Amino acid sequence: MLARSLHKQPTLWLFLLFCGFLFYQFSKDPSDSSLVGLDAFTSKDAPAKAPTKSPKIAIITFITQNPSYLHLSLKNKDHYARRHGYDLIVDYEAHSEKGLMWWKYAMIERLIKKKRDWDWIWWMDFDTLITNTNIKVGDVVDEALANVTDPSQIDWLLSHDCNGLNFGSFLVRNHERPLKFIDDVVAMSTNKKEDGGDPSEQDATAMLIKADPKSAARTMQIPQTKINGFPQEIACFDEDHQGWEPGMFVLHFAGAWAHVKGEDPTGQMMRKYEGDIIWGDWKDFYEQA
Numbered sequence: 001m002l003a004r005s006l007h008k009q010p011t012l013w014l015f016l017l018f019c020g021f022l023f024y025q026f027s028k029d030p031s032d033s034s035l036v037g038l039d040a041f042t043s044k045d046a047p048a049k050a051p052t053k054s055p056k057i058a059i060i061t062f063i064t065q066n067p068s069y070l071h072l073s074l075k076n077k078d079h080y081a082r083r084h085g086y087d088l089i090v091d092y093e094a095h096s097e098k099g100l101m102w103w104k105y106a107m108i109e110r111l112i113k114k115k116r117d118w119d120w121i122w123w124m125d126f127d128t129l130i131t132n133t134n135i136k137v138g139d140v141v142d143e144a145l146a147n148v149t150d151p152s153q154i155d156w157l158l159s160h161d162c163n164g165l166n167f168g169s170f171l172v173r174n175h176e177r178p179l180k181f182i183d184d185v186v187a188m189s190t191n192k193k194e195d196g197g198d199p200s201e202q203d204a205t206a207m208l209i210k211a212d213p214k215s216a217a218r219t220m221q222i223p224q225t226k227i228n229g230f231p232q233e234i235a236c237f238d239e240d241h242q243g244w245e246p247g248m249f250v251l252h253f254a255g256a257w258a259h260v261k262g263e264d265p266t267g268q269m270m271r272k273y274e275g276d277i278i279w280g281d282w283k284d285f286y287e288q289a
C-alpha cells in the first residue's frame with residue numbers, strides 16, 4: 001500500500017526523507033538532557049588539566065552492632081563502590097585495646113601494609129550516606145590536590161566541623177608515610193586531654209596536627225561539604241557554615257543522639273534522608289565484578 005503510493009507520488013518520498021533527516025538531527029543532539037547535570041558538574045568542579053588516570057580507591061568502614069540502618073548504610077556504600085569500580089572493605093569485629101574507634105587506625109595500617117594498588121583509602125563512619133552517587137570521590141581528591149603546590153606531600157584529606165577536626169569521613173594516601181603518622185598519633189594518645197580524659201583517636205590526631213608542624217604539613221583541610229556534610233538538624237559546621245543540601249555528595253549524622261530526640265536518633269535521620277539519595281541504575285554495573 002505505502003510502497004505503491006510512494007511509486008506514484010515522488011513528493012511523498014521527499015516528505016518521508018525530510019522526516020528521516022529531522023529525526024536524525026534530533027536524536028544526535030548533544031544537549032541530551034540526561035547528560036546535562038553531569039557535564040555541568042565536571043566542567044565546573046574538575047581541575048582544568050589534561051585528563052589523568054582517576055585514583056583507585058578503597059572505601060573502608062566497620063560495624064560491630066546491628067543498628068536499624070544496617071542494610072541501608074551497607075547497600076548505599078556497596079552500590080556506590082560497584083558503580084565506580086572502587087573496593088569496599090567492611091570489618092564486622094573490632095579488637096583495639098584503646099577503644100572501639102581506634103579500630104579505624106588498625107584497619108588503615110593493615111590495609112596499607114597489604115600494598116594493594118589503591119591510591120587512596122576513604123574512611124567512612126558507619127553513620128554516613130553517599131547522597132549523590134554520581135560524584136566520584138577520586139575527583140574530590142584530584143580537585144583538592146589541584147589546590148596545593150606540591151600534591152605529593154599531602155597524605156590526609158580531612159574536614160572540620162564546629163569543634164575542629166571531624167574524623168568521620170576522610171581520605172588517606174595508600175603509602176608507607178601515613179604509618180609513621182599513625183605511630184605518632186598513638187604516641188600522642190598517651191597524653192591526657194585538657195579536661196584530664198583520655199583522647200579519642202580523633203582527639204589524638206588533632207593534638208598531633210597542632211603539636212607537630214611536619215605532621216600538619218602532611219594534612220590538608222577541605223570544605224566539610226565536600227566529603228562530610230552534616231544535616232541542618234546537626235548544625236555543627238566548619239568555617240564555611242554550610243550544611244548539607246540535596247545533590248551534595250555525603251551526609252554524616254555525627255552525634256545524632258545529642259541533637260535528635262527519640263529512641264533511635266541515627267536510624268531516624270537515615271530514614272528521613274533515604275529519599276534524597278541519588279542512586280545509579282543498578283543494571284549498568286551490577287553484572288560487573
Ligand SMILES: *[C@@H]1O[C@H](CO)[C@@H](O)[C@H](O)[C@H]1NC(C)=O
Pocket residue numbers: 140143144147221222223226
Ligand atoms: C579548591 O579551591 C577552590 C578555590 O579556592 C575551592 O572553591 C574548592 O572548594 C577547593 N576544593 C577542595 C576540594 O578543597
